[in-house]
Amino acid sequence: xxxxxxAFAAAFALIVGFDADLVEIVGLSxxxxxxxxLFACLLGFPLGAVLAVGRFxxxxxxxxxxxxxxxxxxxxxxxxxxxxxxxxxPFGTLGLLYTPTAMIIAxxxxxxxxxxxxxxxxxxxxxxxxxxxxHSMGARAGARMRTLLWDxxxxxxxxxxxxxxxxxxxxxxxMIVGGNIDHVTRVMTTAIxxxxxxxxxxxxxxxxxxxxxxxxxxxxxxxxxxxxxxxLAHA
Amino acid sequence: MLRLVTxxxxxxxxxxxxxISLRRGGRDVLDGLDLSIxxxxxxxxxxxxxxxxxxxxxxxxxxxxxxxxxxxHGLTDPQDIALVFQKPVLLRRxxxxxxxxxxxxxxxxxxxxxxxxxxxxxxxxxxxxxxSPARALSGGEQQRVAMVRALAARPRLxxxxxxxxSLDPQATAAIEALIRGAAHSxxxxxLVTHDRGQATRLADHIRFxxxxxxxxxxxxxxxxxxxxxxxxxxxxDGKLLL
Numbered sequence: 001x002x003x004x005x006x007a008f009a010a011a012f013a014l015i016v017g018f019d020a021d022l023v024e025i026v027g028l029s030x031x032x033x034x035x036x037x038l039f040a041c042l043l044g045f046p047l048g049a050v051l052a053v054g055r056f057x058x059x060x061x062x063x064x065x066x067x068x069x070x071x072x073x074x075x076x077x078x079x080x081x082x083x084x085x086x087x088x089x090p091f092g093t094l095g096l097l098y099t100p101t102a103m104i105i106a107x108x109x110x111x112x113x114x115x116x117x118x119x120x121x122x123x124x125x126x127x128x129x130x131x132x133x134x135h136s137m138g139a140r141a142g143a144r145m146r147t148l149l150w151d152x153x154x155x156x157x158x159x160x161x162x163x164x165x166x167x168x169x170x171x172x173x174x175m176i177v178g179g180n181i182d183h184v185t186r187v188m189t190t191a192i193x194x195x196x197x198x199x200x201x202x203x204x205x206x207x208x209x210x211x212x213x214x215x216x217x218x219x220x221x222x223x224x225x226x227x228x229x230x231x232l233a234h235a
Numbered sequence: 236m237l238r239l240v241t242x243x244x245x246x247x248x249x250x251x252x253x254x255i256s257l258r259r260g261g262r263d264v265l266d267g268l269d270l271s272i273x274x275x276x277x278x279x280x281x282x283x284x285x286x287x288x289x290x291x292x293x294x295x296x297x298x299x300x301x302x303x304x305x306x307x308h309g310l311t312d313p314q315d316i317a318l319v320f321q322k323p324v325l326l327r328r329x330x331x332x333x334x335x336x337x338x339x340x341x342x343x344x345x346x347x348x349x350x351x352x353x354x355x356x357x358x359x360x361x362x363x364x365x366x367s368p369a370r371a372l373s374g375g376e377q378q379r380v381a382m383v384r385a386l387a388a389r390p391r392l393x394x395x396x397x398x399x400x401s402l403d404p405q406a407t408a409a410i411e412a413l414i415r416g417a418a419h420s421x422x423x424x425x426l427v428t429h430d431r432g433q434a435t436r437l438a439d440h441i442r443f444x445x446x447x448x449x450x451x452x453x454x455x456x457x458x459x460x461x462x463x464x465x466x467x468x469x470x471x472d473g474k475l476l477l
Contacts, residue, residue, distance in 0.1 A: 133324040136296055137388070138313030139340045147336065151327045 010202030011209055022203070026210055029187040032100055032174070033167040036107030037115075040163050044112045045156060048119025049145040053127055063120065069113030074106075078176030081106040085177065098179040103187070106173040111163040118159035123148045126155075154230040161222050168215055249274055250392065250423065255294055255304035257287075257447075264290055265301065266447035276439030277414065277424040279455070281431075283470060286444040288427040292318070292394050295425065310392060314341050317390035321397040323381030325369035330361055330380050333369050337384045351387070359383035359413065375406025382413045393417050395426045399433065411437060431471065435459055443467045 014022050051063050083089050085097040085105075096102045126148045134144050149156070171189035178185030180194055188207045195204035250272040257265040265287045272278045272295075280288045293299040294306055296318040310316055326333050334355050338348045356362045359379050364372060369380055378398055385393065395414065399407040414437060418424045428434050434441065434455065441458040443451040443466065451464035462468050 130324060130326075132293075132298055132318075132320065134340075135298055136316075136318040136320075137337060137340050137384075143340055147326065 007201040007205045011206030014203060014206040015210060019206075022206060022210070024183065025186055025188055025191050025207065026214070028100060028185070029168070029189075029211075030214070032103045032107060032187055033164060035104045036111055036167045037160060037164040039104070039108040040111035040115045040167075041156075041160050043108070044115030044159070044163070045119045045149055046145070047112070047116040048121075048159075049123045049149050051116070051120040052123035053141060053145050053148065066113050066120070067117050070117050072110060072113065074110055074170050074172035075176065077106055077109050078173030081109065081173065081177045097177060098181060098185055100178070100185060102177040103174040103185060106177045107167045107170060110170060110173060111167050114166055115159050115163040118162060119149075119152075119156055122152045122155045122159065126152045154226045157222050157226040161219055164218060164222075165215060168211065168218075250295065250308040250425075251306070252291065252294065253305045253307065255291070255301045255306070257290060257294070257299070257301045264447050265294070265304075268304070268444070268448055270442055270449055271452070272423065272425055272442070273440055274423050275421075277418050277426055277437050278440040278442060279434040279438035280425060280427045280442045280444060281429070281434060281467075281470075282444035282450070285446075287447040288444055289321075289396050290447075291444065292396050292425065292427055295392070296394050308392060314388045315391040316394065317385035317388045317392070318394045319378075319381050319385045319396065319398050321400050323377045325377055325380055325384075328369060329366050330369050330372070331356070331365040333380060334361075334384055334387060337387045341388045343387075355383050355387055358386070358416070360409070373406070375402050375409065378402060378406065378410055379413065382410060386413070386417055390422055393422045393424045395424065397427050397429065399428075399430070407433070431459075443470070 047066070051059060051066065081102060082097065084091050085094065085102050086092055087097075096105070123145070127144070130144075130148065130151070134147060139147065169189065171193055174185070174187055175190050175193070178187070178190065180186050180190040186194075188211045192204045192207050192211070195201070195207070252268055252270040255265050255268040255270075256263065264285075268287065268291060270291060280291060282288050290299060294301055295308070296316055297306070297313070298318070308316075326336060328336065331352065334352055335348060338351055343351055356365050359382065361376075361380060361383060364376060369377065372380065382398065393414075398414075399410050402410065411433065414424060414426065426434075426437060438455040441451070441453055441455050442449060443458070443462070443464060445464075445466040450466040451458065451462060453463065458467070462471060
């Protein structure tokens with residue numbers, strides 16, 4: 001497979017023909033990415049709200065720390081999760097290494113700081129607007145956070161999208177903890193790396209096209225939902 | 236019949252602000268303010284811009300902590316005090332959801348919320364717009380929602396910061412009806428207003444502030460007949476108070 005055009009044609013044939021390997025890899029990628037994004041949102045949204053609304057010692061330092069974690073190197077996360085889940089690690093008995101669950105754990109760790117940091121900013125902006133109203137109503141901190149998270153729901157979709165983009169494109173961590181095992185833990189990014197190294201450019205390119213198309217489609221879907229929802233609620 | 240206030244109604248004693256001082260931006264915005272608010276009826280706080288009216292209201296609502304002085308109202312439950320702002324900040328939800336949220340914040344048991352919600356919608360004549368996004372409503376409608384939301388707490392002390400500023404006469408009349416309703420139910424109402432006509436229509440007592448201090452305190456009829464302080468006289472004569 002020498003020419004760029006040939007690779008493109010072969011990749012197109014794989015996509016149109018719903019190649020079984022391709023479909024399996026795409027399916028696993030989506031499962032891992034969406035699960036990690038969901039868990040990251042479940043952790044990151046409340047964490048962001050606490051950082052935005054909470055008044056406690058060390059809040060500033062914790063905010064800086066969470067912001068810094070946005071640039072966490074995936075291979076380092078992969079290495080740490082690998083050590084935790086390996087046979088001699090504290091969670092080795094769970095037997096999670098080289099499973100999709102391990103990949104979801106690693107990606108959740110990578111994505112949570114992104115979601116939390118963006119959620120903190122969204123909630124802080126909204127808190128500036130709602131502060132007097134909610135205080136005058138006697139709302140306690142927990143109720144204020146719930147109110148702000150719900151009312152910031154459309155803006156928070158952007159945070160979720162940013163996290164999902166990171167998870168979908170990530171390769172280092174999932175390679176280390178997943179092992180890129182065929183039919184078990186092979187996802188789009190790890191497969192692209194492998195097929196490229198093997199010279200199988202058609203499959204690599206096909207996966208690349210699907211990866212970009214999926215990223216585009218998911219972004220469009222969420223942005224569409226955000227805009228129409230915000231319009232309906234006048235948020 | 237909608238019950239707007241708690242059974243014990245108004246605060247047990249006169250509300251007092253004692254020697255309240257607050258310095259902001261190198262300026263004494265409240266300067267040893269002594270203020271007493273009778274427990275019954277509607278008290279209008281009047282005065283020129285920068286007199287400290289809205290700030291005094293926020294001090295009463297415990298939203299602003301003064302540098303010195305004390306607020307004495309004997310109300311320990313935060314929900315005994317409700318504050319309505321000049322520009323209402325409604326949640327990004329429907330009118331119904333805004334009121335439901337308020338009832339939840341005020342600790343109304345879940346089983347009672349539906350009934351209370353219906354009462355509030357009826358009282359504020361909001362039933363027709365109950366499912367509209369609150370932020371899409373007109374200014375008058377939004378302020379009506381904010382008033383009803385405040386009354387959902389059944390407050391003993393209702394603080395109103397120019398609630399009808401920039402509203403048309405029809406919307407103003409609707410808000411004034413709600414204010415009268417709250418006062419008739421026994422709540423102590425404190426109203427900050429620039430509008431002499433509104434103060435004449437609603438107020439039983441007047442407190443006139445100037446430069447962060449009390450310039451005059453009088454019953455409304457007496458005050459509007461002949462204000463005694465030179466500041467109030469000048470204000471109503473249309474002179475610039477500097």
